[in-house]
Amino acid sequence: MSRPSPTSLQVVPLTRAHAVDICAWRYDPPLDRxxxxxxxxxGLLDPSAGFHALVADDVxxxxxxFGHDGRVPGWAYDDTALDTGGGLRPDLVGRGLGRPAIAAGLAYGRERFSPAAFRVTVASFNTRALRVVESLGFSRVGRFDATHDGTSFDVLVRPEAAC
Known part of the structure; x- marks a missing residue:
């Protein structure tokens, strides 16, 4: 598939075919984590997991x-913000889709959940992702080391009342 148009990105319900596909994704280092x-x-299909597909022209x-999947063990999370996370298909990483992909997720999350704020937890080494979320209005509120492997993570929040 050629590079999807950022304007064609939509968040839709996750199907079994989507979940099976996602579970086969492998990234190049250092994103292989x-x-x-x-x-x-x-597990991805369980509604409590909060997973949704991101598609472009049905692909x-x-x-x-949205929810607990976006949390990494080691931070004192609370319910003042909706945690959100996500990923792009490995062959699309680094092709300029991060910002529109996250923006599409935020628009969907705003419409569906009406949160007071969004929160993202990003591996500190992932400077590209950190730049993208900061460009979308997120501010860093802290840094911690994950309890499961010691990886450093940054926590960023974006109040929705200000947007």
């Missing part, structure tokens, strides 16, 4: 998640 190969497709290009 985001590989979904250990995930269970049925899966990524996913967005």
């Amino acid at each position: 985001y590989d979904m190969t250990g995930a269970d497709p049925d 899966l290009v990524g996913f967005r998640s």
Whole structure:
């Protein structure tokens, strides 16, 4: 598939085919820590997991998640913001789709959940992702080391009342 148009990105319900596809994604280092190969497709399909497909012209290009999936063990999360996360299909990483993909997720999350704020947790080494979320109005509120592997993460928040 050629580069999807940023204006064609839509967040839609996750299907079993989407979940199986996502669970086969492998990224190049250092992004390989985001590989979904250990995930269970049925786990992604559980509504409480908060996963949604990101498509362009009905083709899966990524996913967005809302809720606990966006949390990394080691931070004192609270309910003052809706946690959101996501990923792009590995062959689309670095092709300028990060900002429109996250923006599409925020628009969907705003419409569906009406949060007071959004929160993202981003690996500190992922400077490209940090630049993207900051360009979307997120501000860093802290940094911590994950309890499961010691990786450093930044936590960023974007109040919705200001947008």
